[in-house]
Amino acid sequence: MKRRTWIVAALGIGGISALGLGCSSNKAAATPEWRVGAYLSLSGAQTQFGQDTREGIELAMDEVNKAGGVRGKPIKLLVEDDKSSQQEATNKVLQLIDRDKVVALLGEVASSISKAAGIVANRKKVPMISPSSTNPDVTRVGPYVFRVCFTDDAQGQAGARFVANTLKKKRVAILYATDNLYSAGLAGDFRDEAKKLGLEVVAEKGFLNSETNFTTYITELRDAKPDVIYAPIYYNAMIPVARQAKAAGVKGDMFLGGDGWHSEALVKDAGEEMDGAYLTDHFAPDVPLASSKAFVALYRARFQHDPSALAAQGYDAARLLADAIGRAKGDSPDAIRDAIAETKAFPGATGAITINAERNADKSIVIVQIKGGKFTYHSTVDPKTN
Numbered sequence: 001m002k003r004r005t006w007i008v009a010a011l012g013i014g015g016i017s018a019l020g021l022g023c024s025s026n027k028a029a030a031t032p033e034w035r036v037g038a039y040l041s042l043s044g045a046q047t048q049f050g051q052d053t054r055e056g057i058e059l060a061m062d063e064v065n066k067a068g069g070v071r072g073k074p075i076k077l078l079v080e081d082d083k084s085s086q087q088e089a090t091n092k093v094l095q096l097i098d099r100d101k102v103v104a105l106l107g108e109v110a111s112s113i114s115k116a117a118g119i120v121a122n123r124k125k126v127p128m129i130s131p132s133s134t135n136p137d138v139t140r141v142g143p144y145v146f147r148v149c150f151t152d153d154a155q156g157q158a159g160a161r162f163v164a165n166t167l168k169k170k171r172v173a174i175l176y177a178t179d180n181l182y183s184a185g186l187a188g189d190f191r192d193e194a195k196k197l198g199l200e201v202v203a204e205k206g207f208l209n210s211e212t213n214f215t216t217y218i219t220e221l222r223d224a225k226p227d228v229i230y231a232p233i234y235y236n237a238m239i240p241v242a243r244q245a246k247a248a249g250v251k252g253d254m255f256l257g258g259d260g261w262h263s264e265a266l267v268k269d270a271g272e273e274m275d276g277a278y279l280t281d282h283f284a285p286d287v288p289l290a291s292s293k294a295f296v297a298l299y300r301a302r303f304q305h306d307p308s309a310l311a312a313q314g315y316d317a318a319r320l321l322a323d324a325i326g327r328a329k330g331d332s333p334d335a336i337r338d339a340i341a342e343t344k345a346f347p348g349a350t351g352a353i354t355i356n357a358e359r360n361a362d363k364s365i366v367i368v369q370i371k372g373g374k375f376t377y378h379s380t381v382d383p384k385t386n
Contacts, residue, residue, distance in 0.1 A: 033076040034069075034325055036061075036318075037096030039107040039117060044084025045209075045236060048263045049109040049310050053131055054079060055303055056314030057106055063298070064322045071326060078102060086116040093117045097124045103333050104128070104325070106317050109310060111135035111152075112181040118145040127337040129321055131313035132282070134259065135185045139359040144333075146340050146359040148317045148348065152182065154383035155258055155280045156189025158365045159230065162278065162381070163256065164197040166367075169227035171202045175217060175241070177233055178206035186232035186258050202226050214241050218248050230256050235263035242266075242273035252277045252370070262309040262368070262375060271373035281368045283312040283350045284377040295349035308375075309350070316348035 038057055041050035058077065065074045078100050082089035089108060096102045097120075105121055105128040108114040114133035121128040122142030130138055130147040134155060139145050163169050172194055176187035184206075194201060203224035205217040218241070221229055229250070231241060238261055242252060253276025261279045285296050285306040295315060299307040307315075323346060324339035343355040354362040367378040 031073070031331075033074050035076050035078060035100060035102045036321065037093070037100060037102035037105045037107075038077060038079045039082045039089050039092045039096065039105065040079065041084040041109065041113070042079075042081035046084045046110055046234065048235065048265050049132070050081070050084075052263070052308045052310035053107075053109055053314035055299075056131070056307065056311035056316075057318040059299060059302060059311075060315045060318035060322070064319070070322055075322060075325075082108065082113060082117075084110065084113070086113050089113045089117040090120050093120045093128075094124075097121070097126050102126065103331070104321055104336055106131065106314070106321065108133060110182065111138050111185075114138045114145075114147075115141060115181065118142070121145060125337075126333045127340055129317045129340065131317035132259065132310055133182075135181050136360075137181070137185075143341075143359070144337055146355060148320055148350075148353055148361050149259075149282055149313055150363055150365055150383060151360055152186045152258075153189045155365060156186045156191075156232070157193040158367075158381055158383055159232075159256055159258065159280050160190050160193035160197055160199065162280070162367060163194070163228050163230075164199055166379075167228065167278075169199075171200050171225065171227045173203040173205075173221040173224055173226035173229045174201065175205050175207070175214075175221060175229060175231045175233070177209050177237065179209050180234070182258075182260060183233050187230070190230050190232065209237070212240055213244075215244050215248065218245050218250060222248055222250050226254070228256050229254050232258040232260065234260040235266040238266055238274075239270045242270040246273045259309060264305075264308060267370060267373050267375065271370065274370045275372070277370045278378065279368050279370075281309050281366045281375075282363075283307075283309040284366055284368045284375050286377045287366060287380075288377065289351060291347050291351070292349050306374075307349075312349040316346075316350055316353065320346050320348065320353060 061077045080092035109132045111133040114130045115138050118141045122144045127144050134152045136151045177183035203221050252274040255277040257279040259281045328335040328339040346353040364380050369378045
């Protein structure tokens with residue numbers, strides 16, 4: 001095979017940076033583009049998650065292509081709607097791999113969907129990067145599945161330490177969805193760490209995803225007289241919880257949640273009810289980080305509104321993938337997989353990202369507070385030391 005040297009450029013946040021050199025096979029050299037698939041919840045229960053993530057991914061891919069693509073070829077993004085369904089996600093991933101011949105995949109947000117689709121990607125030996133699925137089981141399906149976000153064990157533990165060390169509270173209650181991988185896992189991690197820290201779990205209530213009336217649960221939690229109610233649930237469930245909590249006399253500043261809260265829909269529909277609440281997250285538009293500020297400027301210029309954490313994570317996943325394609329020692333999915341695994345201190349919109357041996361992201365956690373109908377930066381914690 002004749003070796004060929006490519007001159008490569010792709011956008012780094014705030015400027016142009018080299019993605020790397022590599023050699024390509026004759027078969028890959030004849031391909032005019034890098035085909036990358038994305039499967040997202042563009043309809044169904046998690047629509048806001050999918051739409052936000054898509055905006056971040058598309059922004060990143062457009063910036064890479066404007067800068068000349070990767071190793072002389074543009075990236076062609078193929079987006080599929082998985083309709084917030086595990087079965088639909090597995091079908092779409094099979095289509096993207098078998099029909100569209102993608103070299104890599106981006107998706108999903110919901111951990112249960114990412115895990116199901118990741119099993120397919122791993123079996124087909126096509127690398128997949130989840131922007132925002134935090135349940136530890138997602139990357140455990142096999143060596144081809146990665147993520148650019150922290151995991152729920154780190155997030156749950158950070159939440160419990162925030163209650164104990166920053167809020168100085170002692171009595172906690174927990175409200176979570178029992179049939180949701182993300183919610184149940186995060187609740188368990190918070191509970192375990194809270195007990196280690198000497199916090200008292202005074203009440204705990206689980207509900208099904210299909211439920212919409214939470215009044216009984218909220219009343220029982222209120223009557224247990226907690227200082228903090230930990231509710232690691234998705235935004236679409238938190239909206240009615242917040243409204244019904246206000247009606248029951250429970251103020252918004254009693255709540256603490258996880259990154260599943262971060263949606264414009266939450267602050268639009270329940271911002272007043274949630275004022276003062278905290279959440280563990282990946283990002284806030286006012287994070288005092290140069291790479292974050294540069295991303296926010298790019299995003300606002302294109303979409304005319306502030307980015308959510310999901311948009312930032314989508315952006316980081318897409319840029320990290322482009323960077324890995326540029327560094328890969330070949331054009332095959334296997335070569336790209338190896339390059340993703342070797343990522344160190346990648347300068348993302350959500351902070352520096354290093355992919356560790358478990359294919360998870362080593363990175364900081366942001367504490368966000370809802371104030372005046374907006375997600376605002378409170379502080380940053382290192383999950384390894386805080």
